[in-house]
Amino acid sequence: MxxxxxxxxxxxxxxxxFKVFPKYNxxxxxxxxxxxxxxxxxxxxxxGHIPFTxxxxxxxxxxxALLMGAGFISIFNLLAYCTRIDGITTSIIANKLSLxxxxxxxxxxxxxxxxxxxxxxxxxxxxxxxxxxxxxGEDHKPQGLFWPLLLFIGGGLLDTLMKYxxxxxxxxxxxxxxxxxxxxxxxGTIGIILVTTLFLLKKITFQWRNIxxxxxxxxxxxxxxxxxxxxxxxxxxxxxxAIPILNIGILVASALTALLLFREKANILRITGLILSVIAIxxxxxxxx
Numbered sequence: 083m084x085x086x087x088x089x090x091x092x093x094x095x096x097x098x099x100f101k102v103f104p105k106y107n108x109x110x111x112x113x114x115x116x117x118x119x120x121x122x123x124x125x126x127x128x129x130g131h132i133p134f135t136x137x138x139x140x141x142x143x144x145x146x147a148l149l150m151g152a153g154f155i156s157i158f159n160l161l162a163y164c165t166r167i168d169g170i171t172t173s174i175i176a177n178k179l180s181l182x183x184x185x186x187x188x189x190x191x192x193x194x195x196x197x198x199x200x201x202x203x204x205x206x207x208x209x210x211x212x213x214x215x216x217x218x219g220e221d222h223k224p225q226g227l228f229w230p231l232l233l234f235i236g237g238g239l240l241d242t243l244m245k246y247x248x249x250x251x252x253x254x255x256x257x258x259x260x261x262x263x264x265x266x267x268x269x270g271t272i273g274i275i276l277v278t279t280l281f282l283l284k285k286i287t288f289q290w291r292n293i294x295x296x297x298x299x300x301x302x303x304x305x306x307x308x309x310x311x312x313x314x315x316x317x318x319x320x321x322x323x324a325i326p327i328l329n330i331g332i333l334v335a336s337a338l339t340a341l342l343l344f345r346e347k348a349n350i351l352r353i354t355g356l357i358l359s360v361i362a363i364x365x366x367x368x369x370x371x
Contacts, residue, residue, distance in 0.1 A: 085313035085326075087207075090331045094308035098343065099298050103317040108160045108287065108295045114155065115277050116296020118270030121304040124305045125263035133260045134267075140278045143261050150247070153240045158269075160236060164229045176230035176237070179208065181329040183238025184245055188325075192249065203365025207330060210362050213355025241325050248314045266304065280281045293317020326366045 103110060126132050139145060161177060185204060188194045252258045280286045314324060334356055 084326060085316055086331070087311050089099075089309045089328060090315055090335050092302045092309065093332045094335045096251035096299055096306065096341050097300045097332075098339060098362070099295070099302075100160045101340075103295065106291060106295070109292045111159065111273070111280075112277060112286070112289070113285055113299060114158050114162075115270060115273030116293045117299040117303055118155065118266045118273055118296075120297050120300025121266035121307075122270060123204055124261055124301050125259060125266065125308070129256065129259045129263075129309075133263055138260070138264070139253075141257075143247055143257070144246045144264070146243070146251065147264035148268050150240070150243055151265040152272060153243065154238070154265060155269040155273050157233070157236050157240055160229070160233050164233050174235040180234045180241065181207065181326045183235070184242040184325045188243045188245065199365050203328060206358055206362040206365065208325060210330065210355050210358035213351045213358065224351035231245065244310070245314055245325070246287040248311050252311060252315065255312070259308060262304065262307050262311065265307070292351040326334065326362050330359050330363050330366075334363075 103113070164176065182204065188215060189196050248258070248262070252261055275288070310328070313328070337356060
């Protein structure tokens, strides 16, 4: 339970930081790249040593770390792009609804049970997520489906990959911590190459406030992934229940934080969505009992 709650808390912290980016004119790409560098440093300090040794390339999880690192920075930037192009409502819906993909894979890959209660909870999650993320005042013009659909598929596959690697390769707390560091290192390396290229082409300009923003994101971001892996490895819940509960929990906590800290309007749709989210969480969590 502790790993679940701390993971939800850290994700809310990251959401709050992202929400204030426009106020300080933060370049999202530079901040994201700096965040991954900070994640690597934070992780190395946390485990007490620098894990970059030649022997690591022979670990069975190493290729997966490279793949997931590329997925990290791709999905993070895709989320930012989708939010800018299609609006925050569309991007959040697409991102959170992706929980259905790892749930389906968990049934086939790990033999998780799918009872009536769990099916009902997952089905209820769709209107719950939609209603909770309704933001009044946005432009309601017709939007393209390509980027939200890509975010939906990418986010779901990334969560599925996380569980697959944890289930097959990450059997100890040390391997889980080191794996997280290499995922972030891969994402950071890709990001540094991209930012350097854009800087040389004079498409962007370097600003220290973007680095500061990256530091603010990086520390909670590292531990959000680390505790996510610990949660999945704790067997607190079945795979098909853990990720949906985490995603909806983050959604509910973020919505409540927005209401309290940013005074977002608590319209009837958002309140209804929060209630449905709680019911969905209970159905999914206790569908195994």
